[in-house]
Amino acid sequence: MNRVGPQILGLLSLCSIVLSGCETAPLAPNVEPPTEYTYIIGPGDTIEMFVWGNPEVSRSIPVRPDGKISAPLVEELPASGKTPFQLARDIERELSKFIRNPLVSVIVSGFVGPYSExxxxxxxxxxxxxxxxxxxxxxxxxxxxxxxxxxxxxxxxxxxxxxxxxxxxxxxxxxxxxxxxxxxxxxxxxxxxxxxxxxxxxx
Known part of the structure; x- marks a missing residue:
């Protein structure tokens, strides 16, 4: 006899709960959107890293599935869950070990975002x-x-x-x-x- 895995059972239970609640669920309120929403970087995003005065270090970087990035002089740096501004400051700290007073800008060019968002x-x-x-x-x-x-x-x-x-x-x-x-x-x-x-x- 075939066994039904716990994941399948959980999915079936969720579906049955959702379907049974369709008729009784209240209408969705027209809630206010988040104020001053700031994009959060997630796995699968592509970021453009610009290091002013150092074009040899500037480049396009994918955010890996583990949420980290790797670039010249920057290795295994967590990016997921951060705003572009926060990531730029983290990159500056890493680059400051090799470059005097680095100035970094981060622009997201491919949008996926973290799963929670x-x-x-x-x-x-x-x-x-x-x-x-x-x-x-x-x-x-x-x-x-x-x-x-x-x-x-x-x-x-x-x-x-x-x-x-x-x-x-x-x-x-x-x-x-x-x-x-x-x-x-x-x-x-x-x-x-x-x-x-x-x-x-x-x-």
């Missing part, structure tokens, strides 16, 4: 995916990125799973009203780390 869209979206959070991102922005929902979607039973004060909560969103009826009142703000689940319609 990404917004995920799963289920009956046209292109389910994880999306880097952007300032003032809304439900409509998510729908544009994922190309809307499939013909099998029950858009008005969609839910957002969100962590509030350390507790995971579920809120209902009206995707069909937003996309099909143009009801702008259904367009709510999303927050870093939100998960949008678009279920399949019952036939």
């Amino acid at each position: 990404q917004v995920r869209v799963v289920g009956q979206a046209t292109k389910p995916q994880a999306i880097p959070y952007k300032e003032n991102m809304s439900l409509l922005d998510l729908m544009i990125v994922v190309g809307g929902v499939t013909e099998y979607a029950a858009g008005n039973r969609s839910t957002i799973v969100r962590t509030v004060n350390g507790v995971q909560q579920q809120f209902r969103v009206r995707v069909d009203d937003l996309l099909e009826d143009g009801d702008i009142s259904a367009n709510v703000n999303v927050l870093p780390g939100d998960i949008l689940i678009v279920p399949e319609a019952y036939f």
